[in-house]
Amino acid sequence: MADETTVAPGVARMREALKDVPHEPGAPKPDPILVADKVVRRFGGLTAVSVDHVEIPRGGITALIGPNGAGKTTFFNLLTGFDKPDEGDWTFNGKPLAGVPAHKVANQGMVRTFQLTKALSRLKVIDNMRLGGTGQRGEKFWQSLIPALWRGQEKEITERADDLLARFKLDAKREDFAGSLSGGQRKLLEMARALMVQPDMVMLDEPMAGVNPALTQSLLGHVKDLREDGMTVLFVEHDMDMVRDISDWVIVMAQGKVIAEGTPDTVMADPRVIDAYLGAHHDGTEHDPDVVAALEAEGETADE
Ligand SMILES: Nc1ncnc2c1ncn2[C@@H]1O[C@H](COP(=O)(O)OP(=O)(O)O)[C@@H](O)[C@H]1O
Numbered sequence: 001m002a003d004e005t006t007v008a009p010g011v012a013r014m015r016e017a018l019k020d021v022p023h024e025p026g027a028p029k030p031d032p033i034l035v036a037d038k039v040v041r042r043f044g045g046l047t048a049v050s051v052d053h054v055e056i057p058r059g060g061i062t063a064l065i066g067p068n069g070a071g072k073t074t075f076f077n078l079l080t081g082f083d084k085p086d087e088g089d090w091t092f093n094g095k096p097l098a099g100v101p102a103h104k105v106a107n108q109g110m111v112r113t114f115q116l117t118k119a120l121s122r123l124k125v126i127d128n129m130r131l132g133g134t135g136q137r138g139e140k141f142w143q144s145l146i147p148a149l150w151r152g153q154e155k156e157i158t159e160r161a162d163d164l165l166a167r168f169k170l171d172a173k174r175e176d177f178a179g180s181l182s183g184g185q186r187k188l189l190e191m192a193r194a195l196m197v198q199p200d201m202v203m204l205d206e207p208m209a210g211v212n213p214a215l216t217q218s219l220l221g222h223v224k225d226l227r228e229d230g231m232t233v234l235f236v237e238h239d240m241d242m243v244r245d246i247s248d249w250v251i252v253m254a255q256g257k258v259i260a261e262g263t264p265d266t267v268m269a270d271p272r273v274i275d276a277y278l279g280a281h282h283d284g285t286e287h288d289p290d291v292v293a294a295l296e297a298e299g300e301t302a303d304e
């Protein structure tokens, strides 16, 4: 499980509370920040997501794992308002969020990271950050009428951007084009940019993809820092070492459904989870052999 070093009192309480949560799909949590019900997304004849019920524990780091094509990214897109479900409801901080567009979802405190696109690569690092902080007040109309207010916010945004750049050790890159950053630095920038809206919950889709080992520890540290600061983290990741290292809770998806939930150790030793990864392979979809190997190594102890 996650590190046993000293943690914030809120983190300790969250971990204690998770000990009573049954290890089964849809398990209720004592204080969920996000609750989703009957969320369905179809693409033509394919049901990409069909999540009956899921709850995300507040203040914890939850990993969403599952074979390629399981529906993880689609589920992320639905929850954050970047895609619309065919059916389903969910609440965030107790407020209904289904049908709410992405920028309003971000205003409510739930953000996802985005890959640095080509267009953003041509912007300076600091401008990427400022862009991440715009529009969060929903006062565009008044801002255009009252330039002083706008300037005030602009200053505040720039200050917050510089604080975050320093925290993520990107301050030396402030004036560089984002496209000139290394893979790992891009990931840091993506995370820093998401934090510009001061969210309650951060969603990370494969934060370690393309990151060299030297930066892995620093990224892991930053994700743990988010939790220390009271944020909730939901992330998709193939790297099982990372999942084990930082997750308080793991949710497993396969073929659009939640098939298992629990602490990292129990989930990774669950034969249903290993079968799901292997099953995806037999379906002809790709799987990551490293993931299967990691899960099988885990399962051997459980299978006797
Ligand atoms: N825009 C789309 N149009 C059609 N099919 C899609 C689209 N997005 C995802 N899919 C399909 O939905 C399934 C789930 O995809 P995805 O959510 O990307 O899975 P994961 O992130 O778990 O690998 C896959 O079969 C994928 O091909």
Ligand SMILES: [Mg+2]
Pocket (backbone or CB within 6 Å): 072, 073, 074
């Ligand atoms: Mg994906």
